[in-house]
Amino acid sequence: MLTLSIPIYEKLPNSLDLRLAIQWLTGKADWIGLRLYQEITHQRGARNGHPDENQVSFDRGVMVEVFHQGHFGYCGTAHLTKAGLELACHQAKQMAEAGAKYKVADFDLSAVRPRSVGHYRSPVFKNLDCETLGDFSETLRLASLKLKVSDQIVNAIANARLVETSIHYVSSDGSDTLQEFLLLGHNYAATAQQGSESQTRSDHGGVASCSQIGLETWDRAEILNRCARIGKEALELLQAPNCPSEKMDLILAPDQMLLQIHESIGHPLELDRILGDERNFAGWSFVKAEDFGQLQYGSKLMNATFDPSVPGEYASYAFDDCGNPAQREYLIKDGLLVRGLGSLESQFRSHLPGVANFRASSWNRAPIDRMANINLEPGSSNLKDMIAQTEKGILMEANMSWSIDDYRNKFQFGCEYARLIENGKLTSVVKNPNYRGVTVPFWNSLKAVGNAQEVEIYGTPWCGKGEPSQVIRVGHSSPHCLFSQVEVFGGVQ
Numbered sequence: 449m450l451t452l453s454i455p456i457y458e459k460l461p462n463s464l465d466l467r468l469a470i471q472w473l474t475g476k477a478d479w480i481g482l483r484l485y486q487e488i489t490h491q492r493g494a495r496n497g498h499p500d501e502n503q504v505s506f507d508r509g510v511m512v513e514v515f516h517q518g519h520f521g522y523c524g525t526a527h528l529t530k531a532g533l534e535l536a537c538h539q540a541k542q543m544a545e546a547g548a549k550y551k552v553a554d555f556d557l558s559a560v561r562p563r564s565v566g567h568y569r570s571p572v573f574k575n576l577d578c579e580t581l582g583d584f585s586e587t588l589r590l591a592s593l594k595l596k597v598s599d600q601i602v603n604a605i606a607n608a609r610l611v612e613t614s615i616h617y618v619s620s621d622g623s624d625t626l627q628e629f630l631l632l633g634h635n636y637a638a639t640a641q642q643g644s645e646s647q648t649r650s651d652h653g654g655v656a657s658c659s660q661i662g663l664e665t666w667d668r669a670e671i672l673n674r675c676a677r678i679g680k681e682a683l684e685l686l687q688a689p690n691c692p693s694e695k696m697d698l699i700l701a702p703d704q705m706l707l708q709i710h711e712s713i714g715h716p717l718e719l720d721r722i723l724g725d726e727r728n729f730a731g732w733s734f735v736k737a738e739d740f741g742q743l744q745y746g747s748k749l750m751n752a753t754f755d756p757s758v759p760g761e762y763a764s765y766a767f768d769d770c771g772n773p774a775q776r777e778y779l780i781k782d783g784l785l786v787r788g789l790g791s792l793e794s795q796f797r798s799h800l801p802g803v804a805n806f807r808a809s810s811w812n813r814a815p816i817d818r819m820a821n822i823n824l825e826p827g828s829s830n831l832k833d834m835i836a837q838t839e840k841g842i843l844m845e846a847n848m849s850w851s852i853d854d855y856r857n858k859f860q861f862g863c864e865y866a867r868l869i870e871n872g873k874l875t876s877v878v879k880n881p882n883y884r885g886v887t888v889p890f891w892n893s894l895k896a897v898g899n900a901q902e903v904e905i906y907g908t909p910w911c912g913k914g915e916p917s918q919v920i921r922v923g924h925s926s927p928h929c930l931f932s933q934v935e936v937f938g939g940v941q
């Protein structure tokens with residue numbers, strides 16, 4: 449039986465004993481860290497009832513990190529031999545020497561590289577060997593057929609991405625952490641066309657249906673039901689009027705809250721951004737160091753956490769890439785900004801409180817400050833009550849487009865699907881819904897937050913940052929949220 453399972457250690461050639469490797473290098477610098485990163489990615493898809501994509505890719509290498517002359521140097525290598533690692537160690541030392549003349553901080557090594565030992569594994573109950581490759585691909589083919597509810601559906605796609613990742617980290621002073629992840633993401637999208645007009649509806653905005661879980665949620669009947677609804681909603685959008693342009697109350701569904709949290713809480717609170725490290729690439733931040741403990745970022749209903757401990761959320765983990773144990777922390781408490789997204793190095797430089805978020809996208813990148821799971825904590829309302837209390841408003845679902853300035857301040861975001869709310873009731877569907885705002889006033893207009901029973905958990909593999917570029921996985925959870933008097937507008941007709 450050909451299954452989806454490709455156990456990582458058995459199939460990758462020339463496995464490396466990292467505990468032996470650190471012994472080869474110990475003494476060649478004041479401190480050495482080795483991070484072995486192994487990843488298998490399965491990408492499978494179907495389009496309009498036909499197989500479209502069926503590939504597996506492998507990636508493996510070691511990042512050698514040294515502390516030398518009071519400075520860090522890095523060198524990644526895919527040559528996993530003693531000679532290969534010694535050469536990488538030598539090059540990392542040369543880099544540290546060159547950089548030491550211009551260093552921005554005199555790091556205390558023990559403050560930024562804690563000694564850690566531990567093991568983490570994704571909470572998987574149904575492994576990849578529970579499903580044959582044939583059955584898995586057939587579900588995707590049937591899903592793409594199910595999306596085609598009419599001849600007006602001109603494109604129907606179903607795809608899935610399964611990732612098995614292992615990160616083993618050891619250091620010359622005794623750190624030894626092993627983390628094994630299984631990540632599942634799948635998406636279904638239908639594009640409907642009539643004349644020159646086309647509308648696309650997808651499953652929670654394309655990349656949002658991602659979790660760190662096994663095949664326990666992979667249910668063919670449930671997926672096919674979802675696809676029938678997605679196809680029907682694409683047709684509905686084709687016939688719908690354009691979204692009106694005026695100020696009104698706005699309810700955002702959790703699959704759009706993902707983007708709102710990501711762009712207007714996550715990125716502006718990254719401490720390396722606030723320190724200016726990112727300004728010639730991804731940008732700066734409107735948040736200043738003195739704002740922590742002072743800035744009323746949102747209304748009293750706003751509570752945002754960094755939480756890598758949520759079982760099954762896409763970016764849960766036990767240690768970041770310098771061995772710092774990861775734990776839940778409030779970033780914003782009762783609307784007040786209290787903590788930044790900064791690793792031990794950024795905390796040392798800025799003297800601000802941070803989190804365990806020093807993460808690299810692979811073996812050939814050095815860690816930087818990243819989001820992990822950034823979640824909006826539940827409140828006490830619910831969607832039904834939010835709709836009932838809204839005289840004139842709109843409910844928007846699923847991210848379609850985003851634009852935000854490089855200080856993460858002014859933004860405008862578009863969604864796939866919306867329904868108007870009139871006198872406390874949901875009424876007509878409208879197409880091309882968008883809204884715009886400015887980060888702090890927008891979050892201060894938050895006037896209701898759904899309860900814990902209505903929290904939905906999403907994620908995306910596509911958060912880009914850094915120079916050279918790094919794309920990393922993040923998770924975001926939220927209930928529905930109600931914002932008052934937001935500038936809403938329709939798309940170009």
Ligand SMILES: [Zn+2]
Nearest residue numbers: 710910911912
């Ligand atoms: Zn991002």
